[in-house]
Amino acid sequence: MRWSLSLLLFGFLAVVHALSSSGNRLLVVLEDAAEKDSFSKFWSDLEARGYDLVFESPKSDKLSLFEHGEKAYDHVLLLPPRSKGFGPSLSPKNIIEFMNKDGNVLLALSGKSTTPSAVSSLLLELDFHLSSDRSSIVVDHFNYDTLSATEKHDVLLLQQPGQLRQDTKSFFGGSGVLAFPRASPHTLGGSNPLLTPILRAPTTAYSYNPKEDAASVEDVVATGSQLAVVSAMQARNSARFTLLGSVESLQDAWFDATIKAPGDGKETETANREFAKQLTAWTFKETGVLKVGKIEHHLAQDGDLASVELNPKIYRIKNETVFSIEVSEYNYDQYVPFEVPENDALQLEFTMLSPFHRLDLQPSGKTENSTIYSAKFTVPDQHGIFSFRVNYKRPFLTNIEEKHEVTVRHYAHNEYPRSWKITGGWVWIAGLWSVVGGFLAFVVVWLYSAPTSAAPTTKKTQ
Amino acid sequence: MPTKRTTAAAAAPATPKSLSSGPKTLTANSSVYEIAHHVWQQYLATTPQRTMLLDAFMAFLVLVGGTQFFYCVVAGNYPFNAFLSGFCAAVGQFVLTASLRMQTSSVSKGKAKDQVVGDGSVSHERAFADYIFGSLILHFFCINFIN
Numbered sequence: 316m317r318w319s320l321s322l323l324l325f326g327f328l329a330v331v332h333a334l335s336s337s338g339n340r341l342l343v344v345l346e347d348a349a350e351k352d353s354f355s356k357f358w359s360d361l362e363a364r365g366y367d368l369v370f371e372s373p374k375s376d377k378l379s380l381f382e383h384g385e386k387a388y389d390h391v392l393l394l395p396p397r398s399k400g401f402g403p404s405l406s407p408k409n410i411i412e413f414m415n416k417d418g419n420v421l422l423a424l425s426g427k428s429t430t431p432s433a434v435s436s437l438l439l440e441l442d443f444h445l446s447s448d449r450s451s452i453v454v455d456h457f458n459y460d461t462l463s464a465t466e467k468h469d470v471l472l473l474q475q476p477g478q479l480r481q482d483t484k485s486f487f488g489g490s491g492v493l494a495f496p497r498a499s500p501h502t503l504g505g506s507n508p509l510l511t512p513i514l515r516a517p518t519t520a521y522s523y524n525p526k527e528d529a530a531s532v533e534d535v536v537a538t539g540s541q542l543a544v545v546s547a548m549q550a551r552n553s554a555r556f557t558l559l560g561s562v563e564s565l566q567d568a569w570f571d572a573t574i575k576a577p578g579d580g581k582e583t584e585t586a587n588r589e590f591a592k593q594l595t596a597w598t599f600k601e602t603g604v605l606k607v608g609k610i611e612h613h614l615a616q617d618g619d620l621a622s623v624e625l626n627p628k629i630y631r632i633k634n635e636t637v638f639s640i641e642v643s644e645y646n647y648d649q650y651v652p653f654e655v656p657e658n659d660a661l662q663l664e665f666t667m668l669s670p671f672h673r674l675d676l677q678p679s680g681k682t683e684n685s686t687i688y689s690a691k692f693t694v695p696d697q698h699g700i701f702s703f704r705v706n707y708k709r710p711f712l713t714n715i716e717e718k719h720e721v722t723v724r725h726y727a728h729n730e731y732p733r734s735w736k737i738t739g740g741w742v743w744i745a746g747l748w749s750v751v752g753g754f755l756a757f758v759v760v761w762l763y764s765a766p767t768s769a770a771p772t773t774k775k776t777q
Numbered sequence: 778m779p780t781k782r783t784t785a786a787a788a789a790p791a792t793p794k795s796l797s798s799g800p801k802t803l804t805a806n807s808s809v810y811e812i813a814h815h816v817w818q819q820y821l822a823t824t825p826q827r828t829m830l831l832d833a834f835m836a837f838l839v840l841v842g843g844t845q846f847f848y849c850v851v852a853g854n855y856p857f858n859a860f861l862s863g864f865c866a867a868v869g870q871f872v873l874t875a876s877l878r879m880q881t882s883s884v885s886k887g888k889a890k891d892q893v894v895g896d897g898s899v900s901h902e903r904a905f906a907d908y909i910f911g912s913l914i915l916h917f918f919c920i921n922f923i924n
Contacts, residue, residue, distance in 0.1 A: 734923045740856035743863030746845040747923055750838065750866045751916050757834045757874075758909065764826055 338389030400433030426452030491586020608641030639689035842867030
């Protein structure tokens with residue numbers, strides 16, 4: 316977590332109003348400079364949020380994601396290329412390398428032109444699958460814009476996604492309707508658990524290649540909600556990659572277009588502008604970024620905590636222990652107290668090889684920009700090297716992985732209760748002492764009886 | 778203790794004349810009660826006082842050990858070290874006392890009355906000193922173990 320703090324500090328030093336939690340240098344890869352104007356609202360929105368936009372053509376010689384072995388930009392926004400690919404400096408290998416160095420990538424595709432195979436292979440590496448012809452669009456005869464696509468039905472209308480799963484936060488919520496003109500659909504492979512769909516096509520949608528004849532409708536690769544329009548991947552280092560199916564949805568024309576759903580739908584404005592903000596904010600780490608603050612563990616004690624040693628290196632088995640962790644969440648321009656989603660829990664594990672305890676951490680306090688979660692438990696009856704672990708990996712939230720080692724010793728010799736403290740053992744204590752007492756009595760009697768009795772009895776048996 | 782009784786019982790009918798202090802001689806069709814009573818009388822009459830004292834102490838140890846074991850079965854073994862040390866003290870003391878009995882009674886039976894050391898047997902004083910020494914070690918361990 317230290318790196319994110321230093322990055323934050325660095326961000327504050329660089330530009331005072333930098334908003335993203337991980338830097339504000341944004342590279343926009345745009346092939347046609349003329350196209351730039353059609354996205355002017357989108358650019359001005361980004362600049363208003365503090366980003367330092369650098370426009371480059373993929374063909375440019377000086378374009379490089381890295382400088383002196385470090386990443387030259389914090390975020391990359393890739394608009395669909397016209398030519399065969401993004402060129403040598405933006406090869407799939409370089410983009411993956413960029414993500415390995417905590418760079419965030421937003422890739423927009425378009426159904427208008429064929430997606431280059433270089434982009435397709437980058438997506439395959441992350442387990443996003445495009446259709447084999449790479450030029451399909453999503454068509455839905457029930458959710459299209461009747462004003463702009465009366466004939467072709469290729470402007471997909473979708474509700475803004477709410478909560479994407481029962482136990483996640485809603486970063487893309489809202490009640491507006493989104494328009495995705497000529498969206499290039501993709502499907503998600505099963506081998507990458509880090510993938511999360513943000514927006515799926517409706518069940519009535521299907522993938523269709525407008526360049527082929529009608530026969531291609533007969534054998535479609537994927538239909539309905541198998542098709543995703545917007546998806547995200549958050550890598551294990553919390554670098555984010557977002558795939559947006561329709562670049563046109565970011566254009567000025569669609570930011571405030573009026574749309575009308577088929578049937579008796581009313582004419583409404585699109586919520587594309589809000590969604591673009593939410594999507595870029597998430598991708599470029601303005602939302603859903605968790606930061607761990609102070610971590611404390613100590614022996615449980617009533618009353619004054621001042622006398623308790625904080626974060627001791629050693630505990631004894633069966634100690635009552637309290638663990639607390641401070642978590643904050645970045646929300647556009649500041650850290651706010653992190654609230655665990657309703658059906659989810661932040662959990663603490665007390666582990667030696669395998670967890671001996673896995674406990675829900677309960678919010679126990681709040682500071683100005685963080686929530687303190689804590690749990691109280693009894694150290695298990697097992698000595699060894701244990702660790703307190705908080706391993707919180709959820710879709711759309713950066714990963715928390717904390718590990719703090721402590722030693723757990725067994726009872727010292729003088730820490731056991733004395734025998735007479737345990738009432739259940741009184742019978743055996745009495746038994747032991749009666750044996751000792753009986754022994755002493757026997758010895759005394761034996762010694763006294765010796766001279767008088769020994770001689771006659773031996774004589775008698777003889 | 779049981780061996781002593783049975784040998785005495787087995788020997789009794791074979792050599793009735795030599796037993797001077799028996800209340801009456803047994804016949805082949807004597808009842809079990811009569812045999813037991815006879816054995817008991819024989820035991821009282823022929824056993825030296827010290828050996829009887831030893832037997833009494835051993836009976837006491839059996840009682841104490843049995844009580845502790847019964848309590849463990851009934852009430853559970855929670856302070857298990859307490860059970861172990863209490864029960865083992867009784868058992869160990871019993872074993873030690875049994876050895877003392879072997880050493881003191883066998884000499885008086887088979888050997889001359891004077892307590893001269895010979896043929897691997899030890900004098901009564903030496904046997905008793907060993908017994909005290911062994912018992913003290915046993916008690917030391919048990920008291921420590923019960924904490």
